[in-house]
Amino acid sequence: MGHVARLLEAAGTPTVIIASAVFRPRLVAMKLPRLVLTPFPMGRPVGAPGDMDGQRRTLRAALELLASARAGEALVELEHPYRPGM
Amino acid sequence: MNAEDESFVDFKNSFNDGPRRDLNFKFLKGLPADEAAAFLQDLLWKLGDTLDDGDASRLIAHVKEWQARNYSGAVPRWSYEEGPFTPLPKPVSESRLALLSSSGHFVDGQDLRPFGVENMSQEEAAERIVSFLRTPPELSEIPLDTPMEKLRVRHPGYDIRGSQADPNVSFPLYHLVSLVQEGVISELVDPAYSFVGAAAQTPLLREQGPEWVRRIQEKGADGALLVPV
Numbered sequence: 144m145g146h147v148a149r150l151l152e153a154a155g156t157p158t159v160i161i162a163s164a165v166f167r168p169r170l171v172a173m174k175l176p177r178l179v180l181t182p183f184p185m186g187r188p189v190g191a192p193g194d195m196d197g198q199r200r201t202l203r204a205a206l207e208l209l210a211s212a213r214a215g216e217a218l219v220e221l222e223h224p225y226r227p228g229m
Numbered sequence: 230m231n232a233e234d235e236s237f238v239d240f241k242n243s244f245n246d247g248p249r250r251d252l253n254f255k256f257l258k259g260l261p262a263d264e265a266a267a268f269l270q271d272l273l274w275k276l277g278d279t280l281d282d283g284d285a286s287r288l289i290a291h292v293k294e295w296q297a298r299n300y301s302g303a304v305p306r307w308s309y310e311e312g313p314f315t316p317l318p319k320p321v322s323e324s325r326l327a328l329l330s331s332s333g334h335f336v337d338g339q340d341l342r343p344f345g346v347e348n349m350s351q352e353e354a355a356e357r358i359v360s361f362l363r364t365p366p367e368l369s370e371i372p373l374d375t376p377m378e379k380l381r382v383r384h385p386g387y388d389i390r391g392s393q394a395d396p397n398v399s400f401p402l403y404h405l406v407s408l409v410q411e412g413v414i415s416e417l418v419d420p421a422y423s424f425v426g427a428a429a430q431t432p433l434l435r436e437q438g439p440e441w442v443r444r445i446q447e448k449g450a451d452g453a454l455l456v457p458v
Contacts, residue, residue, distance in 0.1 A: 150442050
């Protein structure tokens with residue numbers, strides 16, 4: 144997906160990636176334009192199943208970064224719990 | 230093989246590509262035996278704590294920590310000195326956004342039938358992981374009005390149970406549709422897109438990627454939300 148982001152961006156379409164922080168080293172190495180890292184397990188990058196509020200928080204953060212970034216390698220690390228109360 | 234004859238190395242490796250395949254714990258194969266033993270011992274110890282206080286967050290943290298270790302040691306295959314950047318030309322509330330995930334979702338009845346196989350199961354996909362990694366990816370189109378119960382998911386590289394239970398965990402289409410209705414986003418590109426991210430990367434970079442960029446741009450996207458799994 145990192146390559147798709149780089150291709151889109153080079154062609155003039157801004158991107159933001161939401162990914163589990165599990166993959167941090169390989170994502171950071173790709174010098175991606177905008178990256179939201181979530182503290183969630185593999186396979187659940189946006190949030191836990193059924194946690195609508197947490198998932199929306201992740202998406203809101205991504206949309207904010209999409210709009211606010213002024214240079215590449217913009218990185219936001221989210222810290223909200225995988226499930227409420229955890 | 231008799232269970233009595235099974236070595237610990239065989240046991241830990243079987244979570245990746247053996248009879249105990251469990252993609253949440255496929256990293257066990259990449260660990261030296263002593264580290265895999267430490268992971269399991271700590272997991273059971275923390276489970277004991279959870280029996281007493283019901284707090285499963287320590288189990289989730291433990292699994293995440295060891296999943297991350299799996300990717301922290303090796304030198305990344307793809308590394309760049311710098312990257313392209315394009316600013317968003319207008320506010321999100323005035324923008325038309327595309328969604329692209331590598332989750333492996335598709336619409337019921339529109340399976341792309343990898344390797345020509347009808348109704349490939351998740352288990353068969355996981356068994357064919359090496360073939361997937363050698364094959365260029367294909368893009369599934371998912372219309373914005375697709376009912377959630379019509380979505381299917383299959384992927385050889387991760388545990389899809391969360392994505393089955395709630396597609397939004399990896400393919401957040403339904404939240405984005407709500408955000409359009411609320412005026413946070415102006416519009417979404419119709420359709421949304423998903424593909425199996427466990428695919429040959431060089432063809433993706435040189436062939437499918439540029440083609441997908443063209444398709445997304447032809448839809449008038451001002452920006453794109455990308456979700457690797």
